[in-house]
Amino acid sequence: MEKVNIAEKLSLFSEHWSPKIVGELNGQQVKLAKLKGEFVxxxxxxxxxxxxxxxxxxxxxxxxxxxxxxxxxxLIVPRGVEHKPVAEEEVSVMLFEPATTLNTGDAESELTKRTLEKL
Amino acid sequence: MEKVNIAEKLSLFSEHWSPKIVGELNGQQVKLAKLKGEFVxxxxxxxxxxxxxxxxxxxxxxxxxxxxxxxxxxLIVPRGVEHKPVAEEEVSVMLFEPATTLNTGDAESELTKRTLEKL
Known part of the structure; x- marks a missing residue:
């Protein structure tokens, strides 16, 4: 049971569109990601x-x-709703979602990350 | 599907130890609370x-x-682990937990909030 400092965890990586797991609870995960450009x-x-x-x-x-x-x-994006994240400049985000969530959802591509690093 | 601004939601209430629901997803709730003093x-x-x-x-x-x-x-407090939140000065917190979570857990008292306001 260790506390998580968001800024410290964000300092540990720089790649975009590659969520890192920083917490797990009740079958859900807390992830941090840096985004820049257009996703799918x-x-x-x-x-x-x-x-x-x-x-x-x-x-x-x-x-x-x-x-x-x-x-x-x-913002909470409900299941089944098509969405496309876009960031003109780099943005750091925290995600809460079920552990089963695949970053690209139903649109698998080279952007899909099946195995996420835990920080 | 409305975005939530944390500061704006926090400006809407002042009472302590009375979590407000600001989001729901996957059977979980996002709550905001202001805490001051000792909880149970x-x-x-x-x-x-x-x-x-x-x-x-x-x-x-x-x-x-x-x-x-x-x-x-x-910090993620795992199920079954006894804890007691304390705040010398007022602190504003965001909670992420299953919708079934009772604020006082197994220690029901006059501090127990069975019905939470949605903001």
């Missing part, structure tokens, strides 16, 4: 996904709207 | 509980140790 359109058929912005600005595109998140704002 | 010793037999400090300092006492959390640090 995808959805998670069985998992709701929470995006919490730590630093920077994250835009999440939906088919019918766009949501922009600033530091210490979060 | 308790445990949750079936729920792991995440404490994330937004502002202020939170001390969590365990039977064999003490953990102090500063802003943007979190």
């Amino acid at each position: 359109w995808h959805k998670h058929d069985h998992e709701d996904e929470l995006f919490y912005v730590v630093e920077g600005t994250l835009t999440i595109l939906f088919r019918d709207r766009t949501v922009t998140l600033h530091p210490h704002e979060f | 010793w308790h445990k949750h037999d079936h729920e792991d509980e995440l404490f994330y400090v937004v502002e202020g300092t939170l001390t969590i006492l365990f039977r064999d140790r003490t953990v102090t959390l500063h802003p943007h640090e979190f």
Whole structure:
């Protein structure tokens, strides 16, 4: 049972679109990720996904709207809803989602990360 | 699907030890709470509980140790582990835990909140 300091964990990696596991509870995981550029359109058929912005600005595109998140704002994307995260400049995010969640959801590609590092 | 601004939600209430629900996903809830003073010793037999400090300092006492959390640090308290949150000065925290989690766990008292407000 160790406390987690978000800034310290973020200092340990620099790659984009590669979530790191920093906590696990009740079948869910807490992940940290750095994002920059455009991700792929995808959805998670069985998992709701929470995006919490730590630093920077994250835009999440939906088919019918766009949501922009600033530091210490979060959005829950319900299962089944197509979304595409975009970040003009690097953004650091914390994710809460089931341990079963695949980063690219139903849109597997070279961006898919099947095995995530634990920090 | 509305984004949540943590500071804005925190501005909506002032009472201590009364968690407010600000998000729900995958059977879990995201709660915000303001804490000041000493809570009761308790445990949750079936729920792991995440404490994330937004502002202020939170001390969590365990039977064999003490953990102090500063802003943007979190701790996951595993199910079954007795703990007692203490805050000398007011602290604002975000909680992530199953929707079934009762604030006082196995130590029901006048501090127990069975119905939580959604903000």
